[in-house]
Amino acid sequence: MNIPIPIDCTEILKRYRPILSNSHKGMLGHALLIGGSYGKIGAMVLASKACLKTGCGLVTTFIPSCGYETLQTAVPEVMVQTDINEKHISRCEFNFAPQAIGIGPGMGQDLGTQKAFHEILKKHFTPLVIDADAINILAKNKKWIELLPSKTILTPHQKELERLIGKWNSETEKMEKTMVLSKQYELIIVMKGSPTLVIDGEKIYENTTGNAALATAGSGDVLTGMITSLLAQSYEPIDAALLGVYLHGLTADIALPVTGYQSFIASDCIAYIGKAYLSLGK
Numbered sequence: 001m002n003i004p005i006p007i008d009c010t011e012i013l014k015r016y017r018p019i020l021s022n023s024h025k026g027m028l029g030h031a032l033l034i035g036g037s038y039g040k041i042g043a044m045v046l047a048s049k050a051c052l053k054t055g056c057g058l059v060t061t062f063i064p065s066c067g068y069e070t071l072q073t074a075v076p077e078v079m080v081q082t083d084i085n086e087k088h089i090s091r092c093e094f095n096f097a098p099q100a101i102g103i104g105p106g107m108g109q110d111l112g113t114q115k116a117f118h119e120i121l122k123k124h125f126t127p128l129v130i131d132a133d134a135i136n137i138l139a140k141n142k143k144w145i146e147l148l149p150s151k152t153i154l155t156p157h158q159k160e161l162e163r164l165i166g167k168w169n170s171e172t173e174k175m176e177k178t179m180v181l182s183k184q185y186e187l188i189i190v191m192k193g194s195p196t197l198v199i200d201g202e203k204i205y206e207n208t209t210g211n212a213a214l215a216t217a218g219s220g221d222v223l224t225g226m227i228t229s230l231l232a233q234s235y236e237p238i239d240a241a242l243l244g245v246y247l248h249g250l251t252a253d254i255a256l257p258v259t260g261y262q263s264f265i266a267s268d269c270i271a272y273i274g275k276a277y278l279s280l281g282k
């Protein structure tokens with residue numbers, strides 16, 4: 001097994017691009033986040049706010065219509081397009097060309113939503129981040145994995161990974177199975193946990209930031225928004241995955257002396273993205 005490459009400050013500074021003084025929002029990417037369902041619009045509030053706070057110029061969400069007012073009120077900077085269905089996504093049609101799409105947070109797995117997701121995979125070749133229920137839907141429809149563009153980023157937690165690759169008997173077997181999937185379909189797999197590992201074919205990266213404060217509802221939804229933001233800003237997919245995971249962990253490390261472990265919530269993760277960027281020192 002290859003030795004993991006640490007995702008530390010040195011590795012990140014090789015990949016991080018400071019903002020140009022003449023930047024305008026049109027140069028900083030337009031991200032599309034697709035997800036949410038009745039009772040889980042919060043996942044999209046978190047993901048879309050994190051996407052903006054990570055530097056994307058424009059962010060549009062596509063959600064079921066029940067979430068319209070909630071999202072517009074919670075994050076006025078984010079644009080909202082709605083599905084014809086009230087409670088879950090059933091037909092995903094949008095009227096612009098995003099630089100990156102993040103899909104899955106809070107989306108649910110209704111059969112209509114599965115069909116809509118299949119249509120997106122058949123029609124769009126935009127750089128993709130696949131999380132949560134989008135991973136669960138792929139696990140139920142394994143043939144659809146072939147439709148993912150090369151270097152699509154998947155962000156499973158342990159249970160989602162198990163749904164995707166099946167059970168394992170040891171950590172080594174878990175890694176081997178994940179690497180097989182990554183190599184077979186040219187996917188970048190962010191194995192979320194403590195620590196988070198990023199698999200890109202033969203390469204294994206191990207994150208050095210983050211702590212148990214992140215064990216809180218919605219912190220993965222925030223990570224999806226952050227990685228989608230970096231992809232939309234034209235980072236290479238592997239750089240977007242590594243920088244996203246590193247900054248996400250840093251928010252919790254910086255916040256810890258203020259919030260402690262227990263009171264840190266996903267919204268704190270978003271609030272500390274600015275300090276995480278500043279700590280890169282550029």
Ligand SMILES: NC(=O)C1=CN([C@@H]2O[C@H](COP(=O)(O)OP(=O)(O)OC[C@H]3O[C@@H](n4cnc5c(N)ncnc54)[C@H](OP(=O)(O)O)[C@@H]3O)[C@@H](O)[C@H]2O)[C@@H](O)CC1
Pocket residue numbers: 039040041042043044104105106107108132133157158159160192193217218219220221
């Ligand atoms: N405010 C909102 O709108 C929010 C919306 N959300 C949305 O909800 C949807 C469902 O997402 P989800 O991850 O909660 O459900 P699911 O995939 O069944 O996993 C749960 C089970 O998996 C396990 N497990 C989890 N993590 C693990 C780990 N690190 N290591 C090991 N095991 C782990 C654990 O199993 P256990 O250990 O209990 O057996 C647990 O019971 C999804 O769309 C998401 O985006 C949430 O983000 C919350 C905020």
Ligand SMILES: Nc1ncnc2c1ncn2[C@@H]1O[C@H](COP(=O)(O)OP(=O)(O)O)[C@@H](O)[C@H]1O
Pocket residue numbers: 132157192193194195196210211212213214215216217218219220221222223
């Ligand atoms: N003990 C921990 N140490 C470090 N990071 C953690 C820990 N627990 C959770 N995390 C991180 O928090 C995030 C949780 O993601 P996920 O389970 O998808 O949450 P949600 O679906 O509620 O948004 C992942 O990035 C994971 O690595």
Ligand SMILES: [Mg+2]
Pocket residue numbers: 131132157220221
């Ligand atoms: Mg999650």
